[in-house]
Amino acid sequence: MACIKIDDKLQKSQQLSDFFTFLLLENRLSIPRLGLTKILLAKARPGLDSDVTSNAIISRFSEFGIPNGPLENGQPNVMELFTKGLIEEIYDSIHNEMRVDVAVDPGIVVNSTGANSGGPVPSVGSNPLPAEATGIPS
Numbered sequence: 001m002a003c004i005k006i007d008d009k010l011q012k013s014q015q016l017s018d019f020f021t022f023l024l025l026e027n028r029l030s031i032p033r034l035g036l037t038k039i040l041l042a043k044a045r046p047g048l049d050s051d052v053t054s055n056a057i058i059s060r061f062s063e064f065g066i067p068n069g070p071l072e073n074g075q076p077n078v079m080e081l082f083t084k085g086l087i088e089e090i091y092d093s094i095h096n097e098m099r100v101d102v103a104v105d106p107g108i109v110v111n112s113t114g115a116n117s118g119g120p121v122p123s124v125g126s127n128p129l130p131a132e133a134t135g136i137p138s
Contacts, residue, residue, distance in 0.1 A: 050091040054084045102135035 058080050061068050066079050110125045 048091050048094060050084075050088045053091070054087045057083050057087070100135045 058068065061079065067077065068080070069077060071077055106126075106128060108126060112123050112125070114121045114123060
């Protein structure tokens with residue numbers, strides 16, 4: 001038996017839980033969805049390059065107070081080496097381990113219109129096999 005009685009007015013765990021859930025759901029950054037045109041143009045992208053990304057990060061070192069280039073006494077800059085190695089490993093993992101699954105369902109209805117000497121001929125068909133697609137992970 002407790003020495004101090006539990007006051008029901010202080011039992012607020014559900015309200016606190018609801019509040020934190022609200023904060024988590026309402027303060028999320030929403031990334032806009034890519035439009036169909038941008039997805040179709042994805043084949044024109046150059047692809048990921050670890051050297052380009054590493055150099056972009058290293059060029060921003062001064063913003064964070066990290067020295068660029070060789071250190072005093074000609075010592076190599078281990079932060080630059082670390083950055084290059086880290087980005088190479090991340091990109092290697094993306095290139096070799098990442099998977100994007102995209103499927104186009106068989107049986108998608110295909111509508112077309114043709115013509116002959118009798119006039120326009122509408123036709124309806126379906127795609128019997130899955131088709132190739134381009135996907136973008138997001």
